[in-house]
Amino acid sequence: xxxxxxxxxxxxxxTAQRSPWGEVLHSLSRSGTFLTGLxxxxxxxxxxxxxxxxxxxxxxxSDIINALTPPAADHWFGTDQLGRDVFSRVIxxxxxxxxxxxxxxxxxxxxxxxxxxxxxxxxxIVDDIVSRVLEAFMAIPVxxxxxxxxxxxxxxxxxxxxxxxxxxxxIIARTVRSAVLAERELDYVAAAKLRHEGALxxxxxxxxPNVIPPILVETTVRLGYAIFAVxxxxxxxxxxxxxxxxxxxxxxxxxxxxxxxxxxxxxxDALAIASLVIGVNLVADGVxxxxxx
Amino acid sequence: xxxxxxxxxxxxxxxxSVAYRVGRRNRAVLRxxxxxxxxxxxxxxxxxxxxxxxxxxxxxxxxxxxxxxxTGGSIALDGKDVMKLDAEALRRARADSVSMVYxxxxxxxxxxxxxxxxxxxxFELTGVTGQAAQDKALAMLNRVRISDPASVxxxxxxxxxxxxQQRVAIAMALANDPSMLILDEPTTGLDATVEAExxxxxxxxxxxxxxxxxxxxxxxxxxxxxxxxxxxxxxxxLVEEGSTKDVFNDPRHPYTVALLRxxxxxxxxxxxxxxxTIPGFLPGIGATIAGCxxxxxxxxxxxxxxAEPPPLYELGDGRLSRCHxxxxxxxxxxxxxxxxxAAAPKQAPPVLQVEGLxxxxxxxxxxxxxxxxxxxxxxxxxxxxxxxxxxSGKTTFARxxxxxxxxxxxxxxxxxxxxxxxRLASRSEDQVKAVQIVFQNPDSALNRSHSIxxxxxxxxxxxxxxxxxxxxxxxxxLVRSVRLTDRHLAVKxxxxxxxxxQRVAIAxxxxxxxxxxxxxxxxxALDVSVQAAxxxxxxxxxxxxxxxxxxxxxxxxxVRYLSDKIAVLYLGRIMEFGPSEAVFSGPHHPYxxxxxxxxxxxxxxxxxxxxxxxxxxxxANPPTGCVFHTRCPRKIGAICETQExxxxxxxxxxxxxxxxxxxxxAKLQKPKTMETA
Ligand SMILES: Nc1ncnc2c1ncn2[C@@H]1O[C@H](COP(=O)(O)OP(=O)(O)OP(=O)(O)O)[C@@H](O)[C@H]1O
Ligand code: SF4
Ligand code: SF4
Ligand SMILES: [Mg+2]
Numbered sequence: 006x007x008x009x010x011x012x013x014x015x016x017x018x019x020t021a022q023r024s025p026w027g028e029v030l031h032s033l034s035r036s037g038t039f040l041t042g043l044x045x046x047x048x049x050x051x052x053x054x055x056x057x058x059x060x061x062x063x064x065x066x067s068d069i070i071n072a073l074t075p076p077a078a079d080h081w082f083g084t085d086q087l088g089r090d091v092f093s094r095v096i097x098x099x100x101x102x103x104x105x106x107x108x109x110x111x112x113x114x115x116x117x118x119x120x121x122x123x124x125x126x127x128x129x130i131v132d133d134i135v136s137r138v139l140e141a142f143m144a145i146p147v148x149x150x151x152x153x154x155x156x157x158x159x160x161x162x163x164x165x166x167x168x169x170x171x172x173x174x175x176i177i178a179r180t181v182r183s184a185v186l187a188e189r190e191l192d193y194v195a196a197a198k199l200r201h202e203g204a205l206x207x208x209x210x211x212x213x214p215n216v217i218p219p220i221l222v223e224t225t226v227r228l229g230y231a232i233f234a235v236x237x238x239x240x241x242x243x244x245x246x247x248x249x250x251x252x253x254x255x256x257x258x259x260x261x262x263x264x265x266x267x268x269x270x271x272x273x274d275a276l277a278i279a280s281l282v283i284g285v286n287l288v289a290d291g292v293x294x295x296x297x298x
Numbered sequence: 299x300x301x302x303x304x305x306x307x308x309x310x311x312x313x314x315s316v317a318y319r320v321g322r323r324n325r326a327v328l329r330x331x332x333x334x335x336x337x338x339x340x341x342x343x344x345x346x347x348x349x350x351x352x353x354x355x356x357x358x359x360x361x362x363x364x365x366x367x368x369t370g371g372s373i374a375l376d377g378k379d380v381m382k383l384d385a386e387a388l389r390r391a392r393a394d395s396v397s398m399v400y401x402x403x404x405x406x407x408x409x410x411x412x413x414x415x416x417x418x419x420x421f422e423l424t425g426v427t428g429q430a431a432q433d434k435a436l437a438m439l440n441r442v443r444i445s446d447p448a449s450v451x452x453x454x455x456x457x458x459x460x461x462x463q464q465r466v467a468i469a470m471a472l473a474n475d476p477s478m479l480i481l482d483e484p485t486t487g488l489d490a491t492v493e494a495e496x497x498x499x500x501x502x503x504x505x506x507x508x509x510x511x512x513x514x515x516x517x518x519x520x521x522x523x524x525x526x527x528x529x530x531x532x533x534x535x536l537v538e539e540g541s542t543k544d545v546f547n548d549p550r551h552p553y554t555v556a557l558l559r560x561x562x563x564x565x566x567x568x569x570x571x572x573x574x575t576i577p578g579f580l581p582g583i584g585a586t587i588a589g590c591x592x593x594x595x596x597x598x599x600x601x602x603x604x605a606e607p608p609p610l611y612e613l614g615d616g617r618l619s620r621c622h623x624x625x626x627x628x629x630x631x632x633x634x635x636x637x638x639x640a641a642a643p644k645q646a647p648p649v650l651q652v653e654g655l656x657x658x659x660x661x662x663x664x665x666x667x668x669x670x671x672x673x674x675x676x677x678x679x680x681x682x683x684x685x686x687x688x689x690s691g692k693t694t695f696a697r698x699x700x701x702x703x704x705x706x707x708x709x710x711x712x713x714x715x716x717x718x719x720x721r722l723a724s725r726s727e728d729q730v731k732a733v734q735i736v737f738q739n740p741d742s743a744l745n746r747s748h749s750i751x752x753x754x755x756x757x758x759x760x761x762x763x764x765x766x767x768x769x770x771x772x773x774x775x776l777v778r779s780v781r782l783t784d785r786h787l788a789v790k791x792x793x794x795x796x797x798x799x800q801r802v803a804i805a806x807x808x809x810x811x812x813x814x815x816x817x818x819x820x821x822x823a824l825d826v827s828v829q830a831a832x833x834x835x836x837x838x839x840x841x842x843x844x845x846x847x848x849x850x851x852x853x854x855x856x857v858r859y860l861s862d863k864i865a866v867l868y869l870g871r872i873m874e875f876g877p878s879e880a881v882f883s884g885p886h887h888p889y890x891x892x893x894x895x896x897x898x899x900x901x902x903x904x905x906x907x908x909x910x911x912x913x914x915x916x917x918a919n920p921p922t923g924c925v926f927h928t929r930c931p932r933k934i935g936a937i938c939e940t941q942e943x944x945x946x947x948x949x950x951x952x953x954x955x956x957x958x959x960x961x962x963x964a965k966l967q968k969p970k971t972m973e974t975a
Contacts, residue, residue, distance in 0.1 A: 024790070198722055200756070
């Protein structure tokens with residue numbers, strides 16, 4: 006045994022260095038895009054959670070006498086045709102969309118990740134068949150799938166979550182698959198085979214942690230689309246149901262009134278949707294940037 | 299162009315200091331480097347990875363990365379101060395007088411453009427257009443002696459082999475007829491024989507062009523063959539300089555002495571003693587250095603060394619050494635004792651017996667015989683070295699043994715007398731743990747998301763069948779056996795250096811007490827000092843545990859150090875197989891002979907060098923008769939083209955596949971002494 010090649014002469018690991026995740030957090034904390042998006046998103050999350058308690062009026066209480074009053078000091082955003090306070094409705098209206106869209110995205114991520122891991126890992130015929138099916142599936146617009154599903158299952162939040170979740174899953178699966186295809190060529194996967202590890206262990210314990218970054222990026226991007234999809238479905242009457250003060254729903258029941266000059270019944274809900282989508286997209290951009298530089 | 303002997307030096311660095319900005323601090327990478335390259339001279343720069351070699355090269359052309367800056371000193375190219383040039387003048391200087399070739403030829407070439415287009419573009423920049431540019435491009439390819447230049451012009455980079463790509467990259471670098479050519483590790487990514495060819499080419503071009511050359515390499519032997527003078531860089535400082543012959547034969551700095559001792563030289567073998575190593579590590583960038591930068595790793599260091607930075611002492615004959623005790627440098631004590639316990643000669647029955655192993659791939663509908671009819675046997679505690687150019691089937695053979703790919707029907711692999719199933723999935727747990735591998739690239743081999751503890755515990759659990767307390771105890775032993783410590787367990791692979799990562803990979807392979815460990819180029823990504831430590835470790839583990847190695851490396855000195863038997867592969871066939879000493883000392887197969895003579899030697903004893911012409915033929919379309927006939931320097935006639943020679947036993951245990959009788963080979967090869975570096 007050698008005298009100098011002892012453990013003591015080997016260098017200590019570089020623990021002072023930031024870990025890759027620390028690096029990502031650090032770059033997120035310095036990204037204006039991400040912080041702006043996060044600010045907008047957090048604003049709506051707070052509204053969804055606590056808006057109920059701080060809004061000036063009950064968003065559901067009608068007051069026919071004061072119907073359709075334009076924005077003024079006592080009703081900042083005016084009132085709608087039932088005399089309900091638009092400001093209170095916009096604030097509380099974030100609640101359903103911020104439940105349904107994230108849940109749908111999480112479902113899409115879980116299903117898509119599992120599917121992507123399997124087809125990327127096994128490749129071959131499984132991949133060929135499943136990939137074709139997914140491609141065909143992705144060619145159909147979400148709204149059409151949703152309509153068919155809702156006709157079959159009836160409207161409910163659960164249906165909306167399942168429909169949006171499953172129609173986004175293939176997109177996430179595609180992202181995961183291409184990341185897995187690159188990972189499985191690395192030698193640590195061969196090393197796992199040389200320990201007779203099962204496919205499940207190799208996929209979920211060995212490969213999955215290394216493909217988290219692209220999954221996170223894709224998930225935040227999908228969240229933006231999910232918000233948009235939920236709003237669209239609600240607008241069409243297939244999403245969130247009355248009497249919820251949901252934005253899409255409100256726009257759909259009031260947009261006939263723009264012609265009459267009652268713009269405030271629609272504008273603020275539309276702005277709310279836009280701001281939430283923009284906020285999420287800014288977050289997504291920031292996350293993408295943090296993982297890719 | 300500058301005539302040799304003219305006043306202006308091709309390159310002059312005066313007190314050059316460069317820093318990289320990391321975490322809001324400027325960290326010194328080069329410290330007052332003084333270096334002069336005369337017109338027409340070839341200057342070699344050597345040193346461990348991270349000592350700043352590439353930074354020197356990048357500074358000269360002012361191509362430093364964004365966070366790099368020149369913090370002091372001056373750079374003069376052909377007498378012109380590079381720092382004073384404005385953007386336009388700098389562009390002109392780069393276009394007209396300096397060219398750079400990098401380690402990875404892929405980087406210099408645009409993957410989406412045909413070679414012809416990329417080359418003519420360079421001439422078009424200088425004002426030559428149309429057919430004239432085409433002609434010049436073709437002439438350039440001829441100049442770098444590429445085979446069939448007209449067809450190369452039509453191809454895309456990925457359709458060329460690594461060696462051909464590097465030739466094209468050199469052609470591009472020469473297109474502007476530079477007066478200064480900077481080569482940063484130009485052959486590191488290439489096979490030994492391709493490397494030899496490219497080096498020959500650079501040598502010939504040097505004579506034709508009279509360009510000055512800055513040649514950067516971590517391979518001391520390569521530098522010794524290419525360069526007139528050499529500089530040794532350590533922690534961003536020049537620590538020794540002199541004529542190549544002087545520095546390598548009579549080093550005057552302990553660092554140079556130590557570097558040279560890390561290499562297995564003159565056919566050194568594992569049973570003759572361990573390699574020397576350099577303890578410790580290069581100071582990180584930006585480190586404050588009070589006395590001598592090498593003091594922490596230098597066995598000759600005294601109080602004076604730690605307090606007083608040594609100047610560059612002038613030793614006469616243009617020799618410089620940055621050591622207070624330069625006259626005693628060669629008395630540097632060994633860092634690793636050479637002595638080892640004498641091993642008992644092995645007489646046990648073979649642990650591995652491979653008979654008639656074949657692997658055929660389909661390539662564009664044609665069968666491609668990646669491994670053809672390979673038979674070898676190996677005893678416990680022995681190493682089988684696999685040698686051959688890239689594409690000769692070394693890795694395929696290793697993967698067949700491991701069961702990662704399935705062989706064709708017919709052959710057999712026996713482990714300790716028992717048949718091994720061709721597929722990994724059908725092998726028993728015992729058989730799986732008995733054959734393991736250390737991969738070339740630890741970054742790919744170790745899961746970057748897992749801690750070292752997780753990686754090794756999992757291996758102990760699956761391969762060693764351990765759990766709970768016994769696992770923890772064994773983990774500690776295992777970690778100690780590869781000379782790591784507990785504190786290395788908690789971290790992730792990226793927090794370890796290349797050498798430490800490779801130790802983890804070795805520990806993982808040894809987790810289940812393997813009988814055979816495949817080592818696929820385990821040290822080719824490492825510095826010589828780290829390589830020496832890893833080779834010592836492998837040799838120690840082998841002598842203690844009686845494990846057998848299948849050792850693949852393109853470095854024949856390294857293969858020779860560790861191997862008891864050698865199999866020389868060419869186009870998937872064994873050309874020669876036998877005891878290491880017999881294969882290396884000869885008489886040997888003409889292919890082995892060519893491989894051995896392609897190895898650059900430190901002592902520059904250029905014996906008659908045998909060169910292999912052209913590229914290795916495609917395995918999908920192997921030559922008729924003896925597959926080596928298209929390149930064989932000793933081909934005897936038509937019989938070589940029509941009839942495939944048998945693998946014949948020329949001495950007990952030593953087989954050769956050649957039509958030339960053994961006695962004749964002995965006569966032909968006699969005049970030369972075939973010693974590897
Ligand atoms: N852009 C950069 N920012 C910060 N540090 C850097 C940068 N580029 C290189 N370094 C560090 O500067 C030191 C010198 O690097 P350099 O690439 O010049 O070394 P080298 O001798 O060429 O090494 P090798 O043999 O590995 O090519 C190393 O510690 C390296 O990690
Ligand atoms: S100056 Fe001292 S520490 Fe530095 S190399 Fe010379 S003997 Fe070693
Ligand atoms: S058989 Fe002929 S071509 Fe083949 S190695 Fe021998 S001499 Fe060369
Ligand atoms: Mg370098």
